[in-house]
Amino acid sequence: MRAPIGFRISNRRKNLRISQVSLARSLGISASYLNLIENNKRDIGGALLNRVAAQLLIDIDELAGRTEQKLLQDLEEAFADPVLESLPFRPDERRELVALYPASAGAVSRLHRAYSSAVGNADAYADRLRSDPLLSQLLHQILSGITAIRSSAEILEDVTDLDEAERRQFLAAIGRDSRTLSEVARNLIGQFDISSQIRRSVSPAREIDDLLIERENHFPLLEAVADELRAEIERAGPFGSATLSDLLSRRFGVKVRIGGPPDELDYPGQYRFDPATSLMWFHGATTLATRQFQLARLYGELAAPDAIAASLESATLSTPTARRLASRAVGSYLAGAMVFPYERILADAEACAYDIDHLRQAYHASFEQVAHRLVTLRRPGQQGIAFGFLRSDPAGRLTKHFPLPGLLLPNSGHACPLWAIYGAFRTPDVPLRQVVRFSDGSRYLFLARTVQRRTASFREQVVASSVMLACDVLQADRTVYGAGLDLSDLDADIRVGPSCRLCTRRDCASRQEEALSTTAGQSRTRGPLLPDALALGDPQ
Template sequence: MRAPIGFRISNRRKSLRISQAALARQIGISPSYLNLIENNKRDIAGSLLQRVAQCLDIEIGDLTGEAEQKLLQDLEEAYADPAVESLPFQPDERRQLVAQYPASAMALARMHRAYMGAVADADAYADRLRSDPLLGQLLHQVLSGITAIRSSAEILEDVQDLDDAERSRFLGAIGRETRTLSEVARSLIGQFESSSQAASSVSALREIDDMIIEQQNHFPQLEDAAVRLRVELDAQGTFGVETLVSALESGFGVRTIIGGPPDSPDFPGQYRYRPDARIMWFQGSTTLATRQFQLARLFGELSAADVLRQTLELARLSTDRARRLAARALGSYLAGAIVFPYSRFLGEAEACGYDIDRLRQRFNGSFEQIAHRLVSLRRPGEEGIPFGFLRSDPAGRLTKHFPLPGLLLPNTGHACPLWAIYCAFRQPEAMLRQVVQFSDGSRYMFLARSLQQRPASFREPNNVVSVMLACDVLHADRTVYGQGLNLLDQAADVPVGPTCRLCTRRDCAARQEEVLSPGGPVSATRVPLVPHEFGLGDSA
C-alpha cells in the first residue's frame, strides 16, 4: 500500500510556489516522472527522496508520513466493512482523506475501532447466551427465583386472613429467595464481565500497535538502559547463561533451576519466574538461546524497573490488559537490546547481508529472537532495513506481529493464504523467500521459516509456529536473500493481498471470501451454478 508521499510533495511544492518543472530540474529527473510521483503512481525512496526533502526544506519523516500509514491501513479496513463497502467510494479517496484532512481520517478510524469493539462485545454476549450452559442455568435460577418471590408476594397481598405465623413464613421465604437471587445476579454479572474482558483483546492489541508505530519500533530509553546493563554484565564475565545466572543470584537472590517438574502441574510454559520464592524455572528441553534471552529479560526487568515503568506510563493505554501486554512486550524489547547490543548487532547484520543464520551463530540467539531485533533497528542516523514481523500458528491464526508502515498486516485472524508465512509449514525448517506484489503495485520481499519447540516428553505434542519478516523490495538487494533474484522483473512477483476480505483481486484462485471492496462487478466467488435460482419456476 503506497503512502501519500506524492500528495505531500505536491502540496509542499505548491505552498512554496515552485513549479513542477523547476523542482524536477533541481532533483535531476524529468517533469513527467515527477508528475507520476506526485500522483502517487511511482515509488520514491533513497537518495531521490533525500534530494526532494532538501529542495523542499522538509524532514524526510514528514514526507514519508510513517505514522499516517497506519491510519491509512485503518481506513482500508473501515471502508471494507460490510456495512459501508457498497458505497461508491473513489479509488484514491482514502489517501486523499489522510493527506488533506488527517483529523477527519483519524476520527473515522477511531469510530470504526469503537464500532468493532461494540460488535465484538455483542457477539461475545450472544455466544455466551447461546452456548454457555452455566449462563443458561443462571438465567433459569433467576426466573425461578422471581417466580417464587412473586408467588409469595401475591399470597401476602391477596389472602387477608393469614395468621402471624403463616405471614412470617411467607416473608421469610421472600427474604431467602431475594438473597439467593442476589447471589445469582452477581454470578451472572461476573460471567458477562469475563466475556467483555476476552472481547477487549482486539482493542488492546490495537493500542499496543499504536504504541509501537508511534515509537517507530524503537525505544531509545530502553536501548540506553540495555547499554548500561550489558556493561555491568560484561564486567562479571563472558556474556551468557552462566554470567546471567550468577548476576541474578548475587544481585537479586534469584535461584535458577533447569529441569524437573514445575511447581504447578498444569503450567504449560517452558519457563516461569516465581517472585515469592525468587526462583526462575526452565523446562529441561529449553534451548540455550531461550534460557539466555529469558534470564536477560528477568535481569532487565529487575534492574531497570523504573525505566520500564516510565516507558509504560508514556504510552496511551486504556485498559489493564493493554498495560499488561505492553509491559511484556517492553520487557522482551529490553532483553533483546541486552543480548544483541545495537551498534554491534547492526554492524554484523550489515556485514553479512542480514543473514539470520549467521547472526544466530554470532550472538547465540534463536531465529525468532534475531528477527525481533532486526525489527527494532530504527535509531535515527543509525538505521537498519525497516522490517515488519508476523508469527502464525499451524491453524493460520496470527499470534504476534510488529507492523511495517505501508504494509497492511491483519491485526487478528488470518492473512492472505499465498503469503510465505503459510508456505513455510509445508517445508519445515527451510528458509523461504518470496517477492510479492499487492494490487496497488507495492512490492515486498517476504522471508519465512517454520520453527519447532523441543517437546519435554514423548506425550507432549510438537509446538510449531511460522515466523515471517517483510521489507520493501527496494531494500532486498542489501540482503543475502535478494541475491539471484531479478528484482526488476515484476512478472515473477506473486500477486497477493492482505486478507481475502480486504483484497481487490477478483480472479484469485485462492480466494475464500466474497470481495468486499467497493466498485466493480458482483463477486463470482461461491455463486450457484444456475443463476437466479430463486426465480426458477416463476411464471413469466
C-alpha cells in the first residue's frame, strides 16, 4: 500500500498558505492533476517529488513518509488479523488514518504489537504446560482440589438433615482439601518464580524429552519401517546378532569386531561405529542383549535414514547437539521396534502379565530394553498398559524419564527419596515393588530394578543404574507384580510425593529439601533453632 504522500503535500501546502493553483503552476502541472495527487489518487516520485519538496521547503524523506510507510505496513498487518479482518474497512481507511491521525495510527499499531506478543507468550506457556508434566499436573491438582471443596460445600449447603457427626466429617474434608490446595498453589508459584529467576535456556536433553512427550513416545512411521526391516532380516536368517552382522557386512560393508582395544585407547564406551572405516566395535564384556540391540540400531540407521529424518522433520531442535541426540533417540526407538515387533510384544506381554524377566529371556534382551519398549505400546486401539519410566544413577540423579498422565515425574534432578527407584540400589538385581499414594490421593504401582554394565576385569568399576516402571494402581492386577498385594488396603500404601521441592507433605521425615512454596522459610523442622529476627542477647 502506498504511503499517504498526497495528504502530507496537502497539509504542508495549507500550513504554508499556498493555494493549489499557485503550487501547481510552480510545479509545471495542472491544478486538477495536483488535486489527484493530494487525494492520493496518483502516485508521485522522482523529479516531481523533488520539485514539490523544494517548493514546500520540506525534506524529501519527511515528505515521502518513510516512518508513515512502516506504520502503514503495521496497520496492514493489524487489520489483516483474524480478529479484525471481518470488519467492513474502506479501501483507503488505513492510509487516511496514518495521514490524518498519525498518533492514533501509532496507538493501533502498538496495541496490535502488544496483543501479538501476549498471544505468543500465551502459546509459549501453553506449550510449556503441555510439555512439562509437573506444571500441568500441579494445575490439575489445583482444579481437583477446588472441585472437592465445592462438592463438600454444596452438600453442607443443600442437605439439611445431616447429623452433627456427618457435618463435622464434611467440614474436616473441606479443611484438609483447602490445606492441600494451598500447598499445591504455593508450589506452583514457586516453580514459576524459580523459572523466572534462573531463565536458563532449554537444554538439548529437555528438547528431546519434549519431542517424546509430544509424540507420546510412539512413532507410527518408525513402527512400520521396523516391521519391514525385521522381515528383511528374517529372510536372511534368524533374527539376532549373527544375522545382523552378516547383513551389515553384505549390504553396507560393515565389519563387526568383538573384543580387543578400540581405535582410541582411552575410549570409555562399550561399543562404537567408525563410519570412516565401517567398523562396528564391541567391548569384549558387552552382553548379547547389547550387541543385538546396537547392531539392530546400526542396521536401521543405515537402511532407513529417510524415515529417521522424517520423524524429526517437525521437531523443535535448536542446537546441533539437540539434533544429534534426537537422531540417536529415534534410532534407538527404531531398534527397539525391530527387536520387539509391536503386535508380538503386546500379545506376549499380555499373556505373561507383563513379566519383564520372562520377556527379556524370550527376546534375548535386557531388563531396561524391555521396560522401555513397554512404555511405547501406545498405538491407538491397540494399547498396552500405560507406564511411566524413570532411570537413575547411583547418586539419585534422573538420567531418563517418560511421564505417565496423572503422575508427577520430575524432569531432572532427584525424585522422592522414598520411591522404589532408589530402594532398588539396596537389593541389586532383585525387582522391588511398592504401592504408593500421593497427597492428592492418587495411587500407583512402582516396580524398580538395578541394571549393571558388565565389567571386563576386576580393576574396572561396576557402573549401575536403577530403572523404574510406574502404572496406575487400577492396572496393577493386570501385571504379575500386583499378585499377592491387597490393593484395597490404603494403610499399606507408602506415602510419597513427586520430589521434596514439589511435595506438600510437611510431616515427612524423609524430606531433603524445602518446598517451592512462598512459606518455605517458615518450616518448623528444617529452620534454624533461633528465629532469624532474634539475635543472641536480645531481650525476649
